[in-house]
Amino acid sequence: MDTIEIVVHISEKLKNRRRKNMVDALEREDGIVSAEFCPLRHHLMLVRYDTHMFSSVNLLAMVKSQNVKARLMARCNW
Numbered sequence: 001m002d003t004i005e006i007v008v009h010i011s012e013k014l015k016n017r018r019r020k021n022m023v024d025a026l027e028r029e030d031g032i033v034s035a036e037f038c039p040l041r042h043h044l045m046l047v048r049y050d051t052h053m054f055s056s057v058n059l060l061a062m063v064k065s066q067n068v069k070a071r072l073m074a075r076c077n078w
Helices: 016-027 056-064
Strands: 002-008 032-037 044-050 071-078
Touching: 002 056, 016 032, 016 044, 016 056, 044 056, 056 071
Parallel strands: none
Antiparallel strands: 002 044, 002 071, 032 044
């Protein structure tokens, strides 16, 4: 498995429950290794995924499908 982690900037201020629901929804997907919001920067979501199953564009679309404005910030190879 080749994984990569991206940082997704979420424009809206989300409550804890909404952030948890977004993380849970992503982590249920095959190919998503982990998803979490930064503890001190609640508008940044870190998502690690299998590059053979998703592209960053696919992943961003999955986040946006949860009715939030989002954009990619950066990504790091692991």
